Amino acid sequence: MDSLTQIVLGASVGEAVLGKKVGNKAMLYGAIAGTIPDLDVLSRNFVDTVTAIEWHRGFSHSILFSLMFAPVFGWLISKIERKSAANWRDWTRLMFWGLFTHPILDAFTTWGTQLFWPIDLKLAFQNIFVIDPLYTVPFLICLILAMRLNRVSDKRRRLNKMGLVLSSSYLIITLILKWFTYNKFINNLEEQGVEYTEIATRPTPFNTLLWTANVDTKNAYLIGNYSLFDSQPVRFKAYPKNHELLGKWSDNDKVRRLINVTEGWYTVEKNEGLLYLNDLRFGLISMQEDESRFAFNYEIRPTANDEVQITETPKYEGGDPRKLFGALWYRILGN
Structure with missing residues (x-):
């Protein structure tokens, strides 16, 4: 998905994991986690076109990457946020879910993702375009409204949960639409x-x-x-x-x-x-x-x-x- 959508998802996941303890900093670091996997695009500056394409949504979008680097990023944040109520384990948990949900969402797009890298198996359900306002805008509105409230507010958690539910429900709807339209194409080809x-x-x-x-x-x-x-x-x-x-x-x-x-x-x-x-x-x-x-x-x-x-x-x-x-x-x- 596009960068804004991944930032919104990462921020929302960060809020769900650690928002009650650290407030908007959970959204901030969640947004950063949601951005990190797409830094693989920088490889195009160092390798040929075909290699860059092969690397895109590869290792950085895998479960292995999330497992390996979540503790590293978690440790770095714990050093930066020394006065925070969260510890290294908390930040590691936040970074893991921020990193991991990024390729999960990408798996629904046409390009797909190599979630199980180095196993040569690409997941591409192809039920949502890389930029879809109906997925992102309601999600973003819920996130903005939530971040304006106190970190211990029940309403803040409900708004964030609403954003996650709305976006996830929309993904399910797109899968249903894909099944419906697929059958329309099949019927037309047969006719x-x-x-x-x-x-x-x-x-x-x-x-x-x-x-x-x-x-x-x-x-x-x-x-x-x-x-x-x-x-x-x-x-x-x-x-x-x-x-x-x-x-x-x-x-x-x-x-x-x-x-x-x-x-x-x-x-x-x-x-x-x-x-x-x-x-x-x-x-x-x-x-x-x-x-x-x-x-x-x-x-x-x-x-x-x-x-x-x-x-x-x-x-x-x-x-x-x-x-x-x-x-x-x-x-x-x-x-």
Whole structure:
């Protein structure tokens, strides 16, 4: 999830664990704990693109990381807060839950998380977008109201609990919506006589009213959208796989690792002699009918010594945000 959401979750968890004893400092350190796992993005400054992608939501988002570093951070805080009523064990408990709930929430997104690292098992339930106001805003309001009250106030605890209940309930609702929309996609594929081997569904940006599906067929991937307000059948658009365009580079180590990151959901394009690999898991940049650009696209450029350099291309270059949001809102309202 986005940084603000993880800060809110971490602060709320900190309050639940230690708020009665240390007040708003529990929220402060909980918010810090909720931020720490995402510092893995700094790795992109030191390693190549593919390695940075592999590391993202890896070790720092694992149970092992929470268990290893919660005592370390807890010790550091106990030294900083020497006059606090909380001891090292208290701060360790707060940091563990702040660190641990971060990857738990991320597991519900499309990217997912390697919670059981180093075991090669990614959890990605794909039932909430990385930024969802309906999850974050009510949660944030409850947290702000709670932090204004005395640390021993029962109302403070109730407000914080309300934020946790509302946000968790919303996650459950999104799982139900995912199941409902998944069946809608399946029924439409059957009615249209489409033969496929796999289907993956997820919500579109900033909402859970409009969902999209990637469908794996023999030579192409189909992408379709379904809104809860739709009255017409789902229209699927085909995107050729073009995997053969990789040629000899399909056996290149970096390329194979990038394909592994996409979990097999990728297409290949060739433009001006260069190859481009699209990661289909995050869909197209916009809901505009003529849109062909994918949110995650990687340039594969041959270099010396029969190697390749892989770089992520800009996502929204030349795009008009108003048109992007306008097209999204228009599609949410139904076909």
